[in-house]
Amino acid sequence: xxxxxxxxxxxxxxxxxxxSLGISGNLFNFKRADDATxxxxxxxxxxxxxxxxxxxxxxxxxxxxxxxxxxxxxxSTDFSPNTGLSVKWAPSIPSAYSxxxxxxxxxxSAVPTSDPGTPNVKCRNGLTSGLVASGYTGYIVLQLVxxxxxxxxxxxxxxFTLNYDES
Amino acid sequence: xxEQKKIESQxxxxxxxxxxxxxxxxxxxxxxxxxxxxxxxxxxxxxGDITVPExxxxxxxxxxxxxxxxxxxxxxxxxxxxxxxxxxxxxxFKDIDHTKIKNVEYISNFGWQTDMDEKRIIVRLNWETGMxxxxxxFASQEVKTKCCMNxxxxxxxxxxxxxxxxxxxxxxxxxxxxxFVDMMDEFFFYNRFILGYxxxxxxxxxxxxxxxxxxxxFDN
Numbered sequence: 001x002x003x004x005x006x007x008x009x010x011x012x013x014x015x016x017x018x019x020s021l022g023i024s025g026n027l028f029n030f031k032r033a034d035d036a037t038x039x040x041x042x043x044x045x046x047x048x049x050x051x052x053x054x055x056x057x058x059x060x061x062x063x064x065x066x067x068x069x070x071x072x073x074x075x076s077t078d079f080s081p082n083t084g085l086s087v088k089w090a091p092s093i094p095s096a097y098s099x100x101x102x103x104x105x106x107x108x109s110a111v112p113t114s115d116p117g118t119p120n121v122k123c124r125n126g127l128t129s130g131l132v133a134s135g136y137t138g139y140i141v142l143q144l145v146x147x148x149x150x151x152x153x154x155x156x157x158x159x160f161t162l163n164y165d166e167s
Numbered sequence: 168x169x170e171q172k173k174i175e176s177q178x179x180x181x182x183x184x185x186x187x188x189x190x191x192x193x194x195x196x197x198x199x200x201x202x203x204x205x206x207x208x209x210x211x212x213x214x215g216d217i218t219v220p221e222x223x224x225x226x227x228x229x230x231x232x233x234x235x236x237x238x239x240x241x242x243x244x245x246x247x248x249x250x251x252x253x254x255x256x257x258x259x260f261k262d263i264d265h266t267k268i269k270n271v272e273y274i275s276n277f278g279w280q281t282d283m284d285e286k287r288i289i290v291r292l293n294w295e296t297g298m299x300x301x302x303x304x305f306a307s308q309e310v311k312t313k314c315c316m317n318x319x320x321x322x323x324x325x326x327x328x329x330x331x332x333x334x335x336x337x338x339x340x341x342x343x344x345x346x347f348v349d350m351m352d353e354f355f356f357y358n359r360f361i362l363g364y365x366x367x368x369x370x371x372x373x374x375x376x377x378x379x380x381x382x383x384x385f386d387n
Contacts, residue, residue, distance in 0.1 A: 002235070002257060005333065024212045024335055024354040041339065066260035067328075076334050157338040157350055165361075167260040167328035 030144035069130030071121040084150030107143035206378025323364040
């Protein structure tokens with residue numbers, strides 16, 4: 001098999017618990033709870049004007065490969081409508097996990113909304129280092145930030161893209 | 168009179184929703200066709216089905232192990248061959264013996280509607296001359312001029328990898344909407360295949376093969 005890819009989420013008090021999310025379907029929801037399930041978002045809603053808990057994601061690669069590098073992440077499509085909704089992320093890709101919060105912590109920039117052109121997710125603490133054996137990329141930390149203009153109820157959908165080179 | 172106005176208003180609402188629905192269906196169809204013609208594969212989580220362009224049919228069993236549109240094959244000067252996929256065994260870049268490469272090919276997992284004898288081989292790179300042969304696919308004159316005209320002998324570093332993109336929707340559609348279209352059921356992937364070389368001094372001659380067979384210069 002070629003390299004096998006899956007999303008993983010780390011949650012809970014540092015050093016945290018790692019959960020494999022798989023590859024497709026709705027893998028997580030932004031909510032006011034720090035766990036690794038998409039199911040209970042309606043029990044932990046985000047009130048308009050609040051932020052969600054940070055979601056700490058990583059791409060996990062296993063199987064046989066020479067190198068995985070050039071890892072890029074961006075938001076291909078935004079929520080529609082997106083009034084009062086924005087997804088922020090941690091542009092400097094923290095090397096170490098910290099317990100997710102609902103305040104302003106790591107997520108201070110808007111997620112790129114188009115192909116960034118160059119790697120923006122670290123592997124082995126570098127943007128060009130790549131993975132040479134099974135393992136995880138650096139963390140992709142996301143947080144939904146809302147304003148009082150956000151509509152009540154479920155948000156619509158946003159599409160996120162991961163790009164990588166494999167040899 | 169008032170009742171008539173209510174009926175008119177209702178009819179206008181119905182017309183508006185019909186327009187919206189028709190526009191949505193048209194946009195959906197047009198976007199799906201556009202994605203497929205680019206070679207984007209649309210996966211269905213619920214069924215495991217993958218929608219592929221018609222031109223990809225029929226996928227060939229022999230090379231279909233990897234679910235990739237193209238797979239590489241290295242032909243050595245001693246007549247032996249190293250394939251990326253050999254049954255259950257997968258080879259990768261580090262398995263290639265760079266000291267005895269004769270040529271490197273990308274082979275398609277589907278037949279091309281051409282008269283070429285080698286219907287499966289899309290690109291061949293002659294390692295000694297540095298010249299490409301485009302046996303199938305769609306290479307522009309610009310690509311051919313850059314890659315097929317000037318031999319470049321001497322030391323080279325092989326460039327051979329695939330660039331993979333995976334997109335998926337996150338979020339929730341209201342359950343009363345999900346009844347009609349399950350927006351969470353789809354994911355999208357798109358593979359590109361890169362072949363070329365770098366010469367001392369840093370110059371790169373490489374092409375990128377898109378999953379629909381379009382071949383472009385790779386200058387990344």
